[in-house]
Amino acid sequence: MSTPASTPDSSGASAAAPTSGGAAKKVIGMLVGVILGVMGPGIVLAALGYAAVLNTWILAALGGWMVGMFVGRTLGLLLAVGMGIFLTLGYGFAANPWLAGAVVGTAAAVYGSTARWGVSGRLVTGMVILAFTVAQPTPILSDAGVWQNAALTGLVGLLAALWGLLVGQLMGKSTPKPPLKPVPARQAQYFAWTVAIVLGTATWFVSFLQLQHGGSWFLLTIVVILQPGFADTLTKTLHRALGTVAGFFIAMIVALVIPWTAVVVLLAVVFMTIAMVLVMRPGAPYWQFVTFLTPAIVLLEGVGSSIIQTDVTRLGFTLLGVAVALAVIAVVYPFRQRAHQPTGPTHDSGPATRSS
Numbered sequence: 167m168s169t170p171a172s173t174p175d176s177s178g179a180s181a182a183a184p185t186s187g188g189a190a191k192k193v194i195g196m197l198v199g200v201i202l203g204v205m206g207p208g209i210v211l212a213a214l215g216y217a218a219v220l221n222t223w224i225l226a227a228l229g230g231w232m233v234g235m236f237v238g239r240t241l242g243l244l245l246a247v248g249m250g251i252f253l254t255l256g257y258g259f260a261a262n263p264w265l266a267g268a269v270v271g272t273a274a275a276v277y278g279s280t281a282r283w284g285v286s287g288r289l290v291t292g293m294v295i296l297a298f299t300v301a302q303p304t305p306i307l308s309d310a311g312v313w314q315n316a317a318l319t320g321l322v323g324l325l326a327a328l329w330g331l332l333v334g335q336l337m338g339k340s341t342p343k344p345p346l347k348p349v350p351a352r353q354a355q356y357f358a359w360t361v362a363i364v365l366g367t368a369t370w371f372v373s374f375l376q377l378q379h380g381g382s383w384f385l386l387t388i389v390v391i392l393q394p395g396f397a398d399t400l401t402k403t404l405h406r407a408l409g410t411v412a413g414f415f416i417a418m419i420v421a422l423v424i425p426w427t428a429v430v431v432l433l434a435v436v437f438m439t440i441a442m443v444l445v446m447r448p449g450a451p452y453w454q455f456v457t458f459l460t461p462a463i464v465l466l467e468g469v470g471s472s473i474i475q476t477d478v479t480r481l482g483f484t485l486l487g488v489a490v491a492l493a494v495i496a497v498v499y500p501f502r503q504r505a506h507q508p509t510g511p512t513h514d515s516g517p518a519t520r521s522s
Contacts, residue, residue, distance in 0.1 A: 227330035229291030234334025246327035254320030263373040271366025278358030284346030297385035387487025405453035413460025421473035437462035
């Protein structure tokens, strides 16, 4: 979310003139392209009777699109292959806490290591979809076995990521790619170990306690909050908590006041659109995005059952994830500070420059 904020710095002052009309048209065009181009095939598959593939397709395709749009083809191909492998293993081992934790922990270590090149933020959707798959594996074919559905889930993730990559590459031809923000090798190493241990352990509890839907939000919160920089992690933790609470009240008001399903779905789409606009808007605070994303997801997920129950579940498990993130900051930060203290007589920037 923070990388696009650097776009104005690299675009120059000449881009300031068309801000009002041109920027709005560009954002609307991009939203239409994402909804129809990236999500479209998943919506069609769901309409044809394969509703179980919808979430996997949308998340995997969005992940591929983000990398294709803002990074490049090579990383997108690696992401697609990684999704195929880890989604298959994550689904297949979801019922075994130890193996499920090992799969998510390994994927998290790979994901965290990419902070070295400044691309971890573009790969976060891959971790989110893996967390959802492990916490609540949904069979694509009801009459098939676990590993058959695992293979199908991995295949859907692979194809969706490739499709999103293609669309992102096409849409990104006329869009300047924001500069990446690599972190020093040692910081990336600490981040990789941190997310691997925390997410692997959290997945063990989610699988062992069979938290399912609530567990998926618990894992998602940890994934999106933990950042390579601990100050950034603290900021995002507080923003996540603030936005989730605000979104909780918005969804609750809608559930209590509006009884018509069609209007509820329409409001959810409006909230989702606002959230996506905020993502693409340079400098928009993260809590604003969460404030509108939360009711959008709660309304869409709860409209067929209970919006209020879905709202309460999401709030509780999100705040639990926030508490875990704060605990990680308190425990890991002192060790990181000690590790970064200079060990030699020199106090210049030489070693730091070489390590980056």
